[in-house]
Amino acid sequence: MMIRNSAGRKAVHALLALLAAGACGGCASLGVEPWERELLAAPGMEIDPDPLETALNEHIYFSKEASTGGLGTAGGGCGCN
Amino acid sequence: MMKRALLTTLLLLAAASAPAEDEPQWLGAGELDLAKYEGQVVLVDFWASWCKPCKESMPWLSAMQEKYGAQGLRIVAVNIDKKLDSALAMGDLLHEDLVLVHDPKGKLAGEYELQGMPSSYLYDRRGELAASHVGFLAAECDNREAELAKLIGSAEAEGHDDSE
Numbered sequence: 584m585m586i587r588n589s590a591g592r593k594a595v596h597a598l599l600a601l602l603a604a605g606a607c608g609g610c611a612s613l614g615v616e617p618w619e620r621e622l623l624a625a626p627g628m629e630i631d632p633d634p635l636e637t638a639l640n641e642h643i644y645f646s647k648e649a650s651t652g653g654l655g656t657a658g659g660g661c662g663c664n
Numbered sequence: 665m666m667k668r669a670l671l672t673t674l675l676l677l678a679a680a681s682a683p684a685e686d687e688p689q690w691l692g693a694g695e696l697d698l699a700k701y702e703g704q705v706v707l708v709d710f711w712a713s714w715c716k717p718c719k720e721s722m723p724w725l726s727a728m729q730e731k732y733g734a735q736g737l738r739i740v741a742v743n744i745d746k747k748l749d750s751a752l753a754m755g756d757l758l759h760e761d762l763v764l765v766h767d768p769k770g771k772l773a774g775e776y777e778l779q780g781m782p783s784s785y786l787y788d789r790r791g792e793l794a795a796s797h798v799g800f801l802a803a804e805c806d807n808r809e810a811e812l813a814k815l816i817g818s819a820e821a822e823g824h825d826d827s828e
Contacts, residue, residue: 617780618744618773624714 688758690748693767696740701763702791704738705815709784710773711743713750718782719757721800726759728812733761735816736789742767788815 615623622628631637698706709725711718722741729739740763743751748766758764767773776785780798788794794815797808 616770616773617778617783618710618712618770620781621712621714621746624712 688755688760688762688764691763691765693742693765693769693771696742696763696765696772698740698787698791701738701740703789704736705732705789705812706738706740706787706791707784707812708740708742708776708787709782710767710776710778711741711782712745713743713754714745715781717800719754720802721782722754722757724800724802724805724808726757726762728809729759729761732812732816737812737816738763740765742772744768744770744773786811786815 742765744767745751746768784797786795
C-alpha cells in the first residue's frame with residue numbers, strides 16, 4: 584500500500600527517524616558500573632557455584648549415559664564407574 | 665515517685681541508644697570533606713564486602729594507617745555496600761583511625777568514575793592527586809608503601825631512594 588498523502592509520508596519519516604534514534608541510543612547505557620556489581624559478585628552467580636555438586640552430577644551422568652557417548656568411555660549404566 | 669521512675673527509664677533508654685565510645689563512626693557520602701585533612705597525605709580507598717581483593721587490601725590499609733598515621737597519613741575508606749551491616753561484619757579488619765564513609769548509592773563512586781574495585785586515590789599534602797590505583801595485588805604492596813612513604817616524607821622513603 585502506497586502512502587500518497589504528503590502529511591502521512593512525513594509522519595512515517597518522523598517515525599522512522601525516531602526509531603533510528605532510539606536504536607542508536609538504546610545501547611548507550613548498557614552495563615553495570617563497578618560499584619554496582621554486588622549481585623554479580625554473589626557466590627551463586629559463579630558459572631560453577633558448587634564444584635562438588637557438579638562433580639557428583641557429572642559422575643552420575645557419566646555412569647548412566649556413557650554408552651550414548653559424549654563423556655568418555657563406555658559403561659553399562661551400572662553406576663560402578 | 666512516678667516522675668522519678670519515668671526519668672530513670674528515659675535515662676536508661678538514652679544510655680542504651682547512645683553509640684558506645686569505641687564504636688566506629690561512619691560518615692555519609694555527603695559528609696566527606698577532604699579539605700579537612702589539608703596538610704596530610706590522604707588515601708581515599710573504595711571497597712565493598714563482596715569484593716575479594718578489597719577484603720585482601722583491608723589488613724594492608726590498616727597496617728599502613730597504623731605505621732604512618734602519626735606521620736600524617738589519613739586513609740579514607742569508602743564502603744559502597746548497599747547495607748552497612750555487610751561492612752560492619754568486616755569491622756575486625758578496619759583500623760580504628762580509618763575515616764569510614766558509607767556510600768550505598770554510589771554517589772562518591774560516581775563522582776570518582778571508578779574503573780574497578782577496589783580503587784584508590786592518593787593525595788599529597790597540598791591536596792593534589794599524586795597517584796591512583798585500580799585493584800589490589802599483594803605483590804605490589806612494597807611499591808605502594810614506597811609511594812606512600814615518599815609522599816609522607818618518612819625516613820623509610822629515603823631508604824627506598826638510596827636503594828634505587
